[in-house]
Amino acid sequence: MVVEYLIIGQGISGTWLSYHLQKANKSFIVIDNDQPNSASRIAAGIINPVTGRRIVKTWMIDELLTFLVPAYEELGNELGIKAIEKKSLIDFHPTPQMKIAFDERVKENTDLLFHPKDQRQYQNIFNYDFGFGKVDPCYIVNLKEILPAWRKKLLSNNQLLEEDFETPELKQTDAGISYKNIKAEKIIFCDGIQSSQNPLFKNLPFALNKGEALLIEAPDIPSTHIFKKGMMLTSIQKDLFWIGSNYLWEFSDDQPTEQFRKQTELLLRSWLKMPFKIVDHKASVRPANIERRPFVGFHPTYKNIGILNGMGTKGCSLAPFFAKQLTDNLTNKDQILSEADISRFSKILMR
Numbered sequence: 001m002v003v004e005y006l007i008i009g010q011g012i013s014g015t016w017l018s019y020h021l022q023k024a025n026k027s028f029i030v031i032d033n034d035q036p037n038s039a040s041r042i043a044a045g046i047i048n049p050v051t052g053r054r055i056v057k058t059w060m061i062d063e064l065l066t067f068l069v070p071a072y073e074e075l076g077n078e079l080g081i082k083a084i085e086k087k088s089l090i091d092f093h094p095t096p097q098m099k100i101a102f103d104e105r106v107k108e109n110t111d112l113l114f115h116p117k118d119q120r121q122y123q124n125i126f127n128y129d130f131g132f133g134k135v136d137p138c139y140i141v142n143l144k145e146i147l148p149a150w151r152k153k154l155l156s157n158n159q160l161l162e163e164d165f166e167t168p169e170l171k172q173t174d175a176g177i178s179y180k181n182i183k184a185e186k187i188i189f190c191d192g193i194q195s196s197q198n199p200l201f202k203n204l205p206f207a208l209n210k211g212e213a214l215l216i217e218a219p220d221i222p223s224t225h226i227f228k229k230g231m232m233l234t235s236i237q238k239d240l241f242w243i244g245s246n247y248l249w250e251f252s253d254d255q256p257t258e259q260f261r262k263q264t265e266l267l268l269r270s271w272l273k274m275p276f277k278i279v280d281h282k283a284s285v286r287p288a289n290i291e292r293r294p295f296v297g298f299h300p301t302y303k304n305i306g307i308l309n310g311m312g313t314k315g316c317s318l319a320p321f322f323a324k325q326l327t328d329n330l331t332n333k334d335q336i337l338s339e340a341d342i343s344r345f346s347k348i349l350m351r
């Protein structure tokens with residue numbers, strides 16, 4: 001089988017890369033082993049344009065939103081699903097200091113942050129002592145439907161192999177690469193945390209980060225907003241809510257922990273005035289890195305071997321944009337943004 005590109009992984013990164021390549025009329029095969037707790041299969045899909053205690057805009061968010069909202073809408077239209085939904089985030093201040101900090105930022109950032117007048121609006125649903133602010137717009141990406149729907153499409157086009165990629169089978173050739181019976185010009189790894197074990201990419205400054213989430217049934221919570229008080233609470237399908245997450249830099253495995261479950265249940269009991277039932281508990285590891293910038297581009301020595309990775313906590317906003325940059329680089333030799341291009345790590349990659 002001869003194709004232009006071989007893509008490893010169909011999380012949010014591999015999905016977007018294969019989507020953009022398809023639009024550019026390029027031929028490709030995706031290999032994905034459908035790992036049930038890969039980051040994209042556990043994530044809530046939240047795009048929050050602000051971050052941190054100082055509530056500052058996230059990296060490149062204006063440019064990313066301008067690109068990704070129509071991109072998800074177009075993908076959704078092609079798949080016959082609603083791929084992205086605009087929501088606002090109701091941020092319950094956990095302390096009086098955080099309320100003051102938020103109110104200060106509202107004065108400076110008038111396009112995203114708001115201080116709603118009626119501070120009693122959610123009193124029948126939540127316990128909160130220090131009021132709330134609003135972040136608008138935020139978005140929810142419908143990962144639960146996008147990933148299987150795109151997978152189905154790839155399968156029906158004979159563009160997906162559902163199996164493990166086995167690194168020893170990869171060979172460099174004069175024309176590109178070969179893998180078992182596949183010949184391709186280039187191979188691109190979109191395999192999330194697996195790339196941190198890949199002999200060619202393991203020197204990239206990955207800093208893997210574990211996160212957990214509970215799924216709860218809570219029929220009386222409105223699904224209209226994302227709610228935040230220490231953790232994010234958002235509807236992911238009718239009457240089913242996702243609550244998470246924690247951020248662990250040190251961990252011994254990728255499994256759910258009793259500690260997270262207890263801590264989150266306590267939070268829910270003190271926060272919600274409504275009944276809820278915990279129906280599932282998930283954990284995964286984020287392909288995060290020290291710089292909090294993606295890894296995009298080709299190995300400095302093995303020019304036919306590339307990567308689209310390092311999405312950290314923000315795969316839903318970064319993957320569509322940087323998959324397009326990689327596609328434009330492949331098709332038109334357009335430059336990849338220097339802050340994302342792995343050529344910034346050429347020296348350590350050549351070691």
Ligand SMILES: Cc1cc2nc3c(=O)[nH]c(=O)nc-3n(C[C@H](O)[C@H](O)[C@H](O)COP(=O)(O)OP(=O)(O)OC[C@H]3O[C@@H](n4cnc5c(N)ncnc54)[C@H](O)[C@@H]3O)c2cc1C
Nearest residue numbers: 009011012013033035039040043045046165192211315316
């Ligand atoms: C608890 C939690 C909550 C999160 N919430 C959000 C959120 O709300 N918003 C947001 O933007 N981000 C969120 N994230 C981060 C987000 O999940 C990641 O940034 C994103 O999913 C990374 O996507 P990826 O496609 O690069 O990697 P992955 O999702 O890990 O995909 C890798 C794919 O490669 C496949 N694969 C791996 N190895 C092999 C192999 N050897 N052979 C074949 N296939 C292979 C896997 O099966 C998988 O499909 C969250 C993460 C966690 C853990």
